[in-house]
Amino acid sequence: MGIRKIASPANTLIKTTRKLFLRKHRQAENVFFIEGLRIVGEALRTRQEIRHIFFCPEMLTSEFGHELIAEAEQMGLDIIETNKEVFNTLAQKENPQGMAAVVAAREDVINSIDRHPGVWIGLVGIQDPGNLGSIMRSADASGSRGIILLENTTDAWHPTAVRASMGAMFNQRIILADYEELRTLKGRVAVHMVGALSQTAQSYRRYNYPQNMILLLGSEQKGLPQQYTVLCDGFIHIPMKGSADSLNLANAASIILFEIMYQHERKKDD
Amino acid sequence: MGIRKIASPANTLIKTTRKLFLRKHRQAENVFFIEGLRIVGEALRTRQEIRHIFFCPEMLTSEFGHELIAEAEQMGLDIIETNKEVFNTLAQKENPQGMAAVVAAREDVINSIDRHPGVWIGLVGIQDPGNLGSIMRSADASGSRGIILLENTTDAWHPTAVRASMGAMFNQRIILADYEELRTLKGRVAVHMVGALSQTAQSYRRYNYPQNMILLLGSEQKGLPQQYTVLCDGFIHIPMKGSADSLNLANAASIILFEIMYQHERKKDD
Numbered sequence: 001m002g003i004r005k006i007a008s009p010a011n012t013l014i015k016t017t018r019k020l021f022l023r024k025h026r027q028a029e030n031v032f033f034i035e036g037l038r039i040v041g042e043a044l045r046t047r048q049e050i051r052h053i054f055f056c057p058e059m060l061t062s063e064f065g066h067e068l069i070a071e072a073e074q075m076g077l078d079i080i081e082t083n084k085e086v087f088n089t090l091a092q093k094e095n096p097q098g099m100a101a102v103v104a105a106r107e108d109v110i111n112s113i114d115r116h117p118g119v120w121i122g123l124v125g126i127q128d129p130g131n132l133g134s135i136m137r138s139a140d141a142s143g144s145r146g147i148i149l150l151e152n153t154t155d156a157w158h159p160t161a162v163r164a165s166m167g168a169m170f171n172q173r174i175i176l177a178d179y180e181e182l183r184t185l186k187g188r189v190a191v192h193m194v195g196a197l198s199q200t201a202q203s204y205r206r207y208n209y210p211q212n213m214i215l216l217l218g219s220e221q222k223g224l225p226q227q228y229t230v231l232c233d234g235f236i237h238i239p240m241k242g243s244a245d246s247l248n249l250a251n252a253a254s255i256i257l258f259e260i261m262y263q264h265e266r267k268k269d270d
Numbered sequence: 271m272g273i274r275k276i277a278s279p280a281n282t283l284i285k286t287t288r289k290l291f292l293r294k295h296r297q298a299e300n301v302f303f304i305e306g307l308r309i310v311g312e313a314l315r316t317r318q319e320i321r322h323i324f325f326c327p328e329m330l331t332s333e334f335g336h337e338l339i340a341e342a343e344q345m346g347l348d349i350i351e352t353n354k355e356v357f358n359t360l361a362q363k364e365n366p367q368g369m370a371a372v373v374a375a376r377e378d379v380i381n382s383i384d385r386h387p388g389v390w391i392g393l394v395g396i397q398d399p400g401n402l403g404s405i406m407r408s409a410d411a412s413g414s415r416g417i418i419l420l421e422n423t424t425d426a427w428h429p430t431a432v433r434a435s436m437g438a439m440f441n442q443r444i445i446l447a448d449y450e451e452l453r454t455l456k457g458r459v460a461v462h463m464v465g466a467l468s469q470t471a472q473s474y475r476r477y478n479y480p481q482n483m484i485l486l487l488g489s490e491q492k493g494l495p496q497q498y499t500v501l502c503d504g505f506i507h508i509p510m511k512g513s514a515d516s517l518n519l520a521n522a523a524s525i526i527l528f529e530i531m532y533q534h535e536r537k538k539d540d
Contacts, residue, residue, distance in 0.1 A: 134518035143511035241413035251524035
């Protein structure tokens, strides 16, 4: 489609794109907004369905940035050149890099879990999009298959979650499900479920994690709801010192995910 | 000092307290602002130097909150009862719990490291106060002694860092130091320093961590500056899968701290 120019912040496409900061507009359009060189680069590399790419020549100083534009042009994407004024109405970053895009939100179905065996992470009622984003990053770095967002867990396409994921979200399958769907899955494929608890359970270092499993985590405040614990085949907790006796949820998830990865890698070496 | 009432947002103390959101005012007064039941409770429990406690009866609905006020009264602290209007000019939380305080910022000196042997964490040029806060929380939960803030690392008394620490900051010694001070310490007490790198080094799971050590971490973008690597006795990295090939700094720090704690606990059991 080549490069076209938009010079007014009141342009319809620019206005529609700004609205994507609100969940209801993301859901209505089934797209979301990404910003920055690294994440736009990841979207291109992982062949996401990119609807529009925005760039601002005055801000886009890096060679990598211009390479991305050339690549997008070759792919026939819709590329929009804006001025600083227009770009700043879209930018959320403190120091905008002059590159952004609108991408299709790729939601997976629960049956994806048996089609893609491995480690999955089920998050129940997580409110902080920053935590969700950095969990997606740790999930990718530890070789997990994807994330299951249960109950009223925050939206994976929230700008804060997207930013914190640093592009890792494009390498994770994202499933929105409810309790009944998870229960049905469990009845159908007997996937192993491990629940993380704050109270005493087996140490996360002593648990023998199967290759195919779902790690279930609740929120810091409420933990794992009782009905989810009923689905679990086993429970773990992270032994702690100190007086605060709790961890940030993303930190806790990362500690457990890297233990699982380590165990699985060690088995390969045997 | 008992309970006194302030009904105007223009009151001098309220105005001075609001200014503490800016670093220059925190530094000038050497105090900082905390908000919420849990952290004010931790400040009381750990015997911090509390200058003022603010509470708003209309918002303070929990029994625990009223117990804290009674405890503060018994300790002879300066307690200020405000209305909703005044409290809302101080509150940063989305759902204020009606309790806040101004507390002395307790900065430690670098010699504290040899007086309190154990695991210390040196952070070099960390910009995100939320990451710093959750690292303090993981440091406390893994039994670390304290945090050394090096170079232009963000301020431990930043409202976001304080909030993310969930009170754990009161159980960690906090040292502000520069490179020369760290180098002098190393020459004097030969403390073992382990540098975390993003490039290939020994796996963090295979390193043999001494009981007394400093874990040095740089920022996600820049890593550990070269002059700091010169001080290190050894290097570790976290092996990763996935394509993003990096972790959020607080997640990476937590993974390493819990490995160190696990190794040290296991040695005790031997």
